[in-house]
Amino acid sequence: MCGDKIDDFYAIIPAGGVGSRLWPISRKDRPKFLYDFLGAGSTLIQSTYLRLSALAGEGHVVVSTGERHVDAVREQIPALDDADIFAEPVGRDSTAAIALASAVLARRHGEDVVVGSFAADHVIRGQKAFAKSVRQAVAAARAGYVCTIGIAASRPSTAFGYIRQGEPLGAEVPDAPDACKVRKFVEKPDAATAQAYLITGEYRWNAGMFVMRAGTLLARLREYKPQMAEQIARIADAWDTDRRAAVMGEVWPAIEKIAFDYSIAEPLAAEGGVAMVPGGFGWDDVGDFNSLAALLPSRNEQNIKLLGDSSNLVQMDSAGDVVVAEAGRTIALLGVNDMVVVDTPDALLVAPRARSQEVKDMVNKIADMGRDDIL
Amino acid sequence: MCGDKIDDFYAIIPAGGVGSRLWPISRKDRPKFLYDFLGAGSTLIQSTYLRLSALAGEGHVVVSTGERHVDAVREQIPALDDADIFAEPVGRDSTAAIALASAVLARRHGEDVVVGSFAADHVIRGQKAFAKSVRQAVAAARAGYVCTIGIAASRPSTAFGYIRQGEPLGAEVPDAPDACKVRKFVEKPDAATAQAYLITGEYRWNAGMFVMRAGTLLARLREYKPQMAEQIARIADAWDTDRRAAVMGEVWPAIEKIAFDYSIAEPLAAEGGVAMVPGGFGWDDVGDFNSLAALLPSRNEQNIKLLGDSSNLVQMDSAGDVVVAEAGRTIALLGVNDMVVVDTPDALLVAPRARSQEVKDMVNKIADMGRDDIL
Numbered sequence: 001m002c003g004d005k006i007d008d009f010y011a012i013i014p015a016g017g018v019g020s021r022l023w024p025i026s027r028k029d030r031p032k033f034l035y036d037f038l039g040a041g042s043t044l045i046q047s048t049y050l051r052l053s054a055l056a057g058e059g060h061v062v063v064s065t066g067e068r069h070v071d072a073v074r075e076q077i078p079a080l081d082d083a084d085i086f087a088e089p090v091g092r093d094s095t096a097a098i099a100l101a102s103a104v105l106a107r108r109h110g111e112d113v114v115v116g117s118f119a120a121d122h123v124i125r126g127q128k129a130f131a132k133s134v135r136q137a138v139a140a141a142r143a144g145y146v147c148t149i150g151i152a153a154s155r156p157s158t159a160f161g162y163i164r165q166g167e168p169l170g171a172e173v174p175d176a177p178d179a180c181k182v183r184k185f186v187e188k189p190d191a192a193t194a195q196a197y198l199i200t201g202e203y204r205w206n207a208g209m210f211v212m213r214a215g216t217l218l219a220r221l222r223e224y225k226p227q228m229a230e231q232i233a234r235i236a237d238a239w240d241t242d243r244r245a246a247v248m249g250e251v252w253p254a255i256e257k258i259a260f261d262y263s264i265a266e267p268l269a270a271e272g273g274v275a276m277v278p279g280g281f282g283w284d285d286v287g288d289f290n291s292l293a294a295l296l297p298s299r300n301e302q303n304i305k306l307l308g309d310s311s312n313l314v315q316m317d318s319a320g321d322v323v324v325a326e327a328g329r330t331i332a333l334l335g336v337n338d339m340v341v342v343d344t345p346d347a348l349l350v351a352p353r354a355r356s357q358e359v360k361d362m363v364n365k366i367a368d369m370g371r372d373d374i375l
Numbered sequence: 376m377c378g379d380k381i382d383d384f385y386a387i388i389p390a391g392g393v394g395s396r397l398w399p400i401s402r403k404d405r406p407k408f409l410y411d412f413l414g415a416g417s418t419l420i421q422s423t424y425l426r427l428s429a430l431a432g433e434g435h436v437v438v439s440t441g442e443r444h445v446d447a448v449r450e451q452i453p454a455l456d457d458a459d460i461f462a463e464p465v466g467r468d469s470t471a472a473i474a475l476a477s478a479v480l481a482r483r484h485g486e487d488v489v490v491g492s493f494a495a496d497h498v499i500r501g502q503k504a505f506a507k508s509v510r511q512a513v514a515a516a517r518a519g520y521v522c523t524i525g526i527a528a529s530r531p532s533t534a535f536g537y538i539r540q541g542e543p544l545g546a547e548v549p550d551a552p553d554a555c556k557v558r559k560f561v562e563k564p565d566a567a568t569a570q571a572y573l574i575t576g577e578y579r580w581n582a583g584m585f586v587m588r589a590g591t592l593l594a595r596l597r598e599y600k601p602q603m604a605e606q607i608a609r610i611a612d613a614w615d616t617d618r619r620a621a622v623m624g625e626v627w628p629a630i631e632k633i634a635f636d637y638s639i640a641e642p643l644a645a646e647g648g649v650a651m652v653p654g655g656f657g658w659d660d661v662g663d664f665n666s667l668a669a670l671l672p673s674r675n676e677q678n679i680k681l682l683g684d685s686s687n688l689v690q691m692d693s694a695g696d697v698v699v700a701e702a703g704r705t706i707a708l709l710g711v712n713d714m715v716v717v718d719t720p721d722a723l724l725v726a727p728r729a730r731s732q733e734v735k736d737m738v739n740k741i742a743d744m745g746r747d748d749i750l
């Protein structure tokens with residue numbers, strides 16, 4: 001049973017976000033989801049597609065992305081139909097992206113199909129455990145819930161939002177034995193608050209995975225964001241016609257920019273309409289070079305994490321570094337500890353690992369300098 | 376008088392030594408003397424040539440260098456005659472280099488001409504003070520001394536050999552009023568010894584500058600190194616004939632490899648035959664990136680020393696770094712302090728400034744790896 005496709009399930013892959021904390025690997029024209037961050041032979045979006053098509057089946061996976069990335073996505077995932085790539089002329093955040101794909105899928109396959117949104121740039125390890133969580137989430141979705149998958153918080157991270165769990169769904173949804181209600185979603189906490197969350201045992205990380213019947217989502221959207229619901233309906237009506245481009249171009253840019261967490265998940269959780277199943281798989285959003293380091297194998301006793309050809313690295317008396325060798329040049333480290341060294345053909349970044357989060361500020365500074373050529 | 380050429384003076388520029396502590400700027404095929412280390416618009420050997428030809432006159436300056444560098448030297452100093460470039464098929468250290476040039480100059484112009492050897496890769500500031508020292512050294516040389524120029528030891532460096540001064544020459548050489556005898560030459564000391572030297576006030580740095588009559592040198596060579604004297608004489612006899620290449624190729628490789636300090640200067644100092652005039656000019660051998668830093672102007676409040684185009688450097692919260700931007704790429708430093716970052720098209724070096732001396736060990740490691748392509 002575990003290997004079967006879930007016939008009424010459609011996966012949506014929102015592929016947005018540059019990942020500026022991963023500059024200079026991640027660029028405006030090559031955001032992190034188009035990059036093979038683990039040196040595994042497939043990019044993050046390719047891995048995401050393979051993971052989801054194994055569950056939903058080919059033809060049951062769609063991608064939402066910026067217009068500038070459509071060609072790259074098409075090239076990386078040749079199996080995608082053009083009509084299943086939702087090209088956004090401007091980014092309108094996750095509510096619009098998920099709602100449009102859901103509305104189009106509802107028109108094609110009926111409002112009872114279950115849709116699930118999974119970001120293109122996350123790393124997931126353990127396909128079996130992932131499949132188990134998704135199957136339970138789909139069951140909760142069929143029962144009417146918007147269901148999220150909560151990631152076990154392995155440390156008091158301040159980089160993620162948290163989900164506070166409530167009562168088990170129990171007998172209400174027999175096919176989702178591990179599901180519980182969500183009491184609320186909370187924003188990225190400070191360190192002390194994150195620590196307090198962990199101690200309670202009631203909090204999990206919010207990875208932005210949402211599974212629900214298309215009809216459930218569209219009804220909630222009409223309730224919470226009626227104007228957006230109308231705009232999305234207009235585009236969805238035109239999507240599989242020759243008016244797609246015209247209506248998209250006219251309506252899309254005016255849509256409100258708001259994250260799905262704020263527009264739907266939070267208000268609905270307050271009404272008891274959101275469920276959570278625990279994610280029993282390894283997860284990471286590869287947010288910065290420090291988190292990338294945790295995903296890469298150590299190549300040597302010095303615990304230097306290398307992405308790239310190891311013949312390009314020469315080190316003496318160095319340890320704990322994260323090195324990305326993308327320019328094909330020799331990188332010689334002498335007495336360099338716990339640093340990030342990212343070598344690309346047109347830009348080099350050097351920073352202590354401890355300041356990985358601030359790479360974003362560096363990117364902002366470069367933008368302020370008008371150096372769009374390297375962003 | 377000060378601006379006049381010294382008619383009987385000929386300058387020899389030994390241009391050897393890769394400068395491996397300056398890798399990856401300095402390479403086998405582009406040793407440091409061929410590089411513009413100060414971003415001043417002229418390479419070290421060009422500056423050396425200009426400094427010496429201003430004193431000795433054009434046509435009075437010769438260069439000894441490895442065969443592989445002859446084309447580059449000719450290109451950088453078009454005024455040099457081919458017969459004034461002593462191309463060495465293999466490096467035989469400074470005694471052979473200085474002796475051959477001196478022997479050829481003696482055959483051309485007589486044994487009374489004064490020759491002076493000045494390394495191609497040193498930085499000297501203060502042409503007037505330099506000229507004054509050289510003029511005094513030439514005067515001491517005419518009186519029969521091998522005369523060196525001692526550099527004021529501004530710190531207890533362990534990177535240089537030292538010269539211990541003795542009695543002033545005084546009335547013996549009226550045109551060298553600041554000259555004194557050399558009691559002895561001492562090797563690179565450890566830190567405590569260097570400190571002790573400084574306290575005495577009797578020690579100066581040995582910059583390897585030697586000025587003497589050609590005849591004096593050749594006589595001493597016959598005395599201390601008779602075999603080498605014979606070999607040098609054979610080559611010098613053939614130099615300005617069509618047998619130059621044949622005799623050089625036959626005799627040169629067999630010559631003993633020994634530094635001038637050991638072969639001539641030390642034993643002669645013990646006999647009282649070496650004099651020293653103080654060098655009142657700024658001097659540095661640009662031995663490593665830390666000493667390079669001292670020579671570069673600070674471009675900003677953070678005291679970051681940059682060699683290259685400043686538009687290639689973006690920094691946040693970084694200070695005290697030495698950055699060489701030679702690859703035309705953007706170098707982004709975030710929270711990086713007191714580091715060396717040297718960016719060249721095919722190799723990148725990152726190291727703390729405090730470990731600049733060990734860059735040599737890194738180069739040895741790369742050589743051991745068989746990576747001749749980047750050496």
